[in-house]
Amino acid sequence: MSIKLYNTLTCRTEELIPGGERMDSPEQYPPVTIYSCGPTVYGPAHIGNFRTYIFNDLLRRYLKFRGYRVNHAMNITDVDDKTIAGSSKEGISLREYTDRYTATFFDDLKTLGIEPVEHNPRATESIDAMIDIIARLNKKGLVYEKEGSLYFSISKYPRYGRLSRVDSREIKSGLRYDTDEYEKDDIRDFALWKGAGPDEVGWDTPFGRGRPGWHIECSAMVRKIFGTTIDIHTGGVDLIFPHHENEIAQSEGAYDEPFVRHWVHWEHLLVDGAKMSKSKGNFYLLRDLTEKGHSPRSVRYLLMSAHYRKQLNFTIEGLRQAESALGRIDNLIVRLKDIRRDGPGNAELPAMIEDLFSRFCESVDDDLNISRGLADFFDFLHGVNGLIDGDAISMADANLVMDVLKRIDTVFGFIFFGEAAPEADVPWIEDMIRRRQEAKKARDFARADSIREELSSKGIILEDTKDGTRWKQKT
Ligand code: AMP
Numbered sequence: 001m002s003i004k005l006y007n008t009l010t011c012r013t014e015e016l017i018p019g020g021e022r023m024d025s026p027e028q029y030p031p032v033t034i035y036s037c038g039p040t041v042y043g044p045a046h047i048g049n050f051r052t053y054i055f056n057d058l059l060r061r062y063l064k065f066r067g068y069r070v071n072h073a074m075n076i077t078d079v080d081d082k083t084i085a086g087s088s089k090e091g092i093s094l095r096e097y098t099d100r101y102t103a104t105f106f107d108d109l110k111t112l113g114i115e116p117v118e119h120n121p122r123a124t125e126s127i128d129a130m131i132d133i134i135a136r137l138n139k140k141g142l143v144y145e146k147e148g149s150l151y152f153s154i155s156k157y158p159r160y161g162r163l164s165r166v167d168s169r170e171i172k173s174g175l176r177y178d179t180d181e182y183e184k185d186d187i188r189d190f191a192l193w194k195g196a197g198p199d200e201v202g203w204d205t206p207f208g209r210g211r212p213g214w215h216i217e218c219s220a221m222v223r224k225i226f227g228t229t230i231d232i233h234t235g236g237v238d239l240i241f242p243h244h245e246n247e248i249a250q251s252e253g254a255y256d257e258p259f260v261r262h263w264v265h266w267e268h269l270l271v272d273g274a275k276m277s278k279s280k281g282n283f284y285l286l287r288d289l290t291e292k293g294h295s296p297r298s299v300r301y302l303l304m305s306a307h308y309r310k311q312l313n314f315t316i317e318g319l320r321q322a323e324s325a326l327g328r329i330d331n332l333i334v335r336l337k338d339i340r341r342d343g344p345g346n347a348e349l350p351a352m353i354e355d356l357f358s359r360f361c362e363s364v365d366d367d368l369n370i371s372r373g374l375a376d377f378f379d380f381l382h383g384v385n386g387l388i389d390g391d392a393i394s395m396a397d398a399n400l401v402m403d404v405l406k407r408i409d410t411v412f413g414f415i416f417f418g419e420a421a422p423e424a425d426v427p428w429i430e431d432m433i434r435r436r437q438e439a440k441k442a443r444d445f446a447r448a449d450s451i452r453e454e455l456s457s458k459g460i461i462l463e464d465t466k467d468g469t470r471w472k473q474k475t
């Protein structure tokens with residue numbers, strides 16, 4: 001079996017063949033080259049954005065789990081109208097301003113258990129690569145100048161529009177174009193380079209002082225890091241048009257080779273049926289949720305749990321359900337840790353484990369179907385609980401299951417989440433347990449669950465017995 005991904009460019013689910021040449025096993029392939037559009041750092045990202053970054057993380061983790069190597073870049077857009085406006089409003093340099101939000105962004109990634117990627121290029125450090133692309137496009141007659149800015153001329157590039165299949169109606173209405181760039185010859189054209197005065201943020205180039213358009217930044221960073229066609233390019237569905245369409249036009253126009261083999265687009269996180277977005281104001285920041293006692297671990301679980309090509313409606317109730325699903329996993333760990341029986345292993349268990357991994361791989365190989373993979377995993381949990389109920393499991397078996405959890409968690413990243421609690425913090429743990437008991441007595445079960453979840457995300461799991469609540473370290 002090989003991994004298949006839906007490709008927005010071809011509208012088909014296609015086998016992933018890193019480097020374009022088929023090999024016998026994942027290890028033989030060159031590293032899978034992935035480029036993910038990253039944040040514009042003018043404020044903290046909201047959890048809608050993080051659904052996108054969590055899927056980037058799931059993709060790379062799953063590829064590694066299946067034996068592929070990855071070479072992954074996610075950029076930081078650190079120059080655009082919003083970052084320039086923000087820094088000038090505060091009277092600080094663009095770099096100082098974007099450094100602040102870049103740091104916030106990386107903190108949030110860490111909080112959500114998102115792995116660092118191999119490259120995090122900043123747009124402002126790739127100006128040389130942008131100059132190269134624009135010079136090549138210019139030689140081919142695809143660029144024109146108007147009032148100090150350079151534009152890509154779409155009428156001279158007949159291959160435009162293959163990714164988004166924008167129909168002519170939309171093109172005529174201009175609804176989805178930058179209609180405030182009045183100088184353009186054609187409403188569809190887009191700015192490659194925006195002229196800037198001597199006192200404005202800008203770089204001196206052979207074609208004058210200015211700053212990059214947004215689209216050229218990503219084309220340049222891909223070229224600078226990977227040098228040729230890449231395997232996978234990802235982003236949220238809102239980037240298909242015009243951003244990714246324009247990236248293709250620039251990169252293929254300049255270098256005459258395919259830009260990307262697989263275009264993968266993550267669906268949106270919604271709130272009350274509408275896309276979560278800064279401009280609508282209907283967003284949650286990660287800290288809005290953690291301050292209310294929800295764990296980053298449950299946010300990770302929730303954002304990842306629905307298929308990436310389906311929209312997900314965010315609700316607090318959804319977070320509670322995530323907490324309760326995580327509670328079931330933690331409960332199993334407690335039970336496994338309690339097993340004291342020596343003796344021969346259970347005869348059924350090895351086949352159950354094999355079945356789990358073969359079903360899980362079949363599910364997730366199929367266009368990253370993590371919701372089905374999660375169902376496979378919970379079926380396995382159910383089976384193991386059944387064995388424990390029948391006292392049919394030894395200590396060696398329990399260790400085997402713990403190893404399964406650790407292995408599958410290299411993909412999920414929400415089972416063994418966060419750091420183990422320091423030994424010395426027993427009073428804090430006991431205090432939390434007492435508060436949880438009080439919450440339960442007051443029938444505030446949501447609060448009780450969120451206390452349990454907070455402990456769990458620090459590596460402490462609880463077991464309710466008839467003699468009271470006991471706690472254990474997860475690993
Ligand atoms: P931005 O900082 O607005 O450029 O967005 C950064 C990334 O988050 C892009 O890949 C967007 O497609 C993605 N994104 C924005 N809003 C949402 C949302 N509500 N759900 C999922 N992804 C989103």
Ligand code: ZN
Nearest residue numbers: 037038218243
């Ligand atoms: Zn981009």
